[in-house]
Amino acid sequence: MTAAHYRRCFIGILKREALRFVQQRERFVAALVRPLVWLLIFAAGFRQVLGVSIVPPYETYILYEVYIAPGLIGMVQLFNGMQSSLSMVYDREMGSMKTLLVSPLPRWFLLVSKLLAGTAVSILQVYTFLFVAWFFDIDAAWTGYLLLLPVLVLTGMMMGALGLLLSSAIRQLENFAGVMNFVIFPMFFLSTALYPLWRLQETSPFLARLADWNPFTHAVESIRFAMAGKINPESLGITLSALLVFGALAIVGYNPARGTMARKG
Amino acid sequence: MDNPVLEVAGLNYDFGKGPVLKDVGFSVGPGSFAVLLGPNGAGKTTLISLITRLYDSPTGHIRVAGHDVKRQSGQALARIGVVFQQSTLDLDLTVRQNLYYHAALHGLGQREAGERIEQELGRFEMLERAGEKVRNLNGGHRRRVEIARALLHRPDFLLLDEPTVGLDVPSRRAIVAHAHRLAREGGIAVLWATHLIDEVFDGDDVIVLHNGEIVAQGSVNEVNRAAGATGIADSFDRLTARAPT
Structure with a gap:
């Protein structure tokens, strides 16, 4: 197989992901409505209750809506990662995953291509959300929007890799909803998406420590700093490490010797 | 042997x-x-x-x-070209989209894939249904599409x-x-x-x-x-x- 074969294969996987996304318009609308509800209703309602003192990377007091915007971007990518996971489990049950896995290209390449394709879809969702949010005074400098892009690739892949890992472990579609409750809600609420770490520290040092270990916290902080035109090396490093760990475990999960494809319940 | x-x-x-x-x-x-x-x-x-x-x-x-x-x-x-017992076609994609996807997974370029898709669908008398969603095909037609797909990369x-x-x-x-x-x-x-x-x-x-x-x-x-x-x-x-x- 030559480089051209790899390129064509990746583009084919990307096209399929895009086609499926375009056809499932409800998914696109849900991906947009979800963070907008949090931004326009939750944030507005809690603006007085949850005042945010000056925390890095911000250099002045900010509105609560501005604070939670990076967390909502993380939410978009987290849900997209889980949606991709659900699609993988569905594909395995319906049989269409076999089409992917009998490709002569290496399995790790196929899985990484799926990951990148899913990330591309999540980035499209994020920028659409940011476009709408702009009309509600949530904006960044153009350098922030630009710096955000490579960070979104990293954070999107990290959450996609987590989704891929989960899909290798989940036997049946019916079990998926339960697993999601144990993943999405703890990851989101035990993070700095809705409140800074010092707030959690005041209430419970234990929860603050868990939040600090949560890779989603570091994805959100990476996004937050990027939107402010800055870089948070620690958070980026932890996000990258989480991506490599989840990704490696996912590739092991899909190893033919493990007989994952035999797990149809 | x-x-x-x-x-x-x-x-x-x-x-x-x-x-x-x-x-x-x-x-x-x-x-x-x-x-x-x-x-x-x-x-x-x-x-x-x-x-x-x-x-x-x-x-x-x-x-x-x-x-x-x-x-x-x-x-x-x-x-190897394979037709599994359970259908592996994407129901929400058209026949042509399914075949292009398979062709890409085997590293075929767009033009070559297009020519082969025409040839194989023609062989199985499915050319006129190339633009239909797989979901709308009956079982026999789906099977023909799957065999045509399995032959695209000349196994x-x-x-x-x-x-x-x-x-x-x-x-x-x-x-x-x-x-x-x-x-x-x-x-x-x-x-x-x-x-x-x-x-x-x-x-x-x-x-x-x-x-x-x-x-x-x-x-x-x-x-x-x-x-x-x-x-x-x-x-x-x-x-x-x-x-x-």
């Missing part, structure tokens, strides 16, 4: 609840039509999953055109797992005839897994699988002689009448 397209030897597999395949070994030559005949639960689908590397067997080896499926999986899979070896299940009699006959023609005229080696006796033609090679073991293999006449029967249906009944070991 010299230069077999498919060579299986010493294959064992266990899902953890007892052996599903026990010391399975056979070969399929170029341009031949081999029927993997066995009742439900014999291990046919497991065998096909091992050949296509959905699972790995810890023992034995499987070679496709000389390439070991485990050690040279890319070269081996590039030579040496076509593997079909119970491809006629759920189809009406005319559709079944048409697909069996198509597949035999591919072997006879196209020189493709075909391994056709089935439990349906009437899909075996006189000139076929037969491999009878029962409870994970090969109980007879050879030409139809050789299998009949081994079973002490006069016809393949009788042979199948006799060979698969033994209690599970």
Whole structure:
């Protein structure tokens, strides 16, 4: 197989992901409505209750809506990662995953291509959300929007890799909803998406420590700093490490010797 | 057999609840039509999953055109076209979109893929339905699309797992005839897994699988002689009448 074969294969996987996304318009609308509800209703309602003192990377007091915007971007990518996971489990049950896995290209390449394709879809969702949010005074400098892009690739892949890992472990579609409750809600609420770490520290040092270990916290902080035109090396490093760990475990999960494809319940 | 397209030897597999395949070994030559005949639960689908590397067997080896499926999986899979028992088409994509996806997964360029899609859909009389969503096709049409798809990358070896299940009699006959023609005229080696006796033609090679073991293999006449029967249906009944070991 030559480089051209790899390129064509990746583009084919990307096209399929895009086609499926375009056809499932409800998914696109849900991906947009979800963070907008949090931004326009939750944030507005809690603006007085949850005042945010000056925390890095911000250099002045900010509105609560501005604070939670990076967390909502993380939410978009987290849900997209889980949606991709659900699609993988569905594909395995319906049989269409076999089409992917009998490709002569290496399995790790196929899985990484799926990951990148899913990330591309999540980035499209994020920028659409940011476009709408702009009309509600949530904006960044153009350098922030630009710096955000490579960070979104990293954070999107990290959450996609987590989704891929989960899909290798989940036997049946019916079990998926339960697993999601144990993943999405703890990851989101035990993070700095809705409140800074010092707030959690005041209430419970234990929860603050868990939040600090949560890779989603570091994805959100990476996004937050990027939107402010800055870089948070620690958070980026932890996000990258989480991506490599989840990704490696996912590739092991899909190893033919493990007989994952035999797990149809 | 010299230069077999498919060579299986010493294959064992266990899902953890007892052996599903026990010391399975056979070969399929170029341009031949081999029927993997066995009742439900014999291990046919497991065998096909091992050949296509959905699972790995810890023992034995499987070679496709000389390439070991485990050690040279890319070269081996590039030579296999497969139609699984369960349909693997994307229901929400059109016929053409499904075929382009498969072509991309095998590294084919857009133009070459387009030409081959026209050719294979034309061969199976499905060209006029190329723009239809798969969800709107009946079972027979979906199967034809799957066989056309499996041939896009010009494999040496076509593997079909119970491809006629759920189809009406005319559709079944048409697909069996198509597949035999591919072997006879196209020189493709075909391994056709089935439990349906009437899909075996006189000139076929037969491999009878029962409870994970090969109980007879050879030409139809050789299998009949081994079973002490006069016809393949009788042979199948006799060979698969033994209690599970």
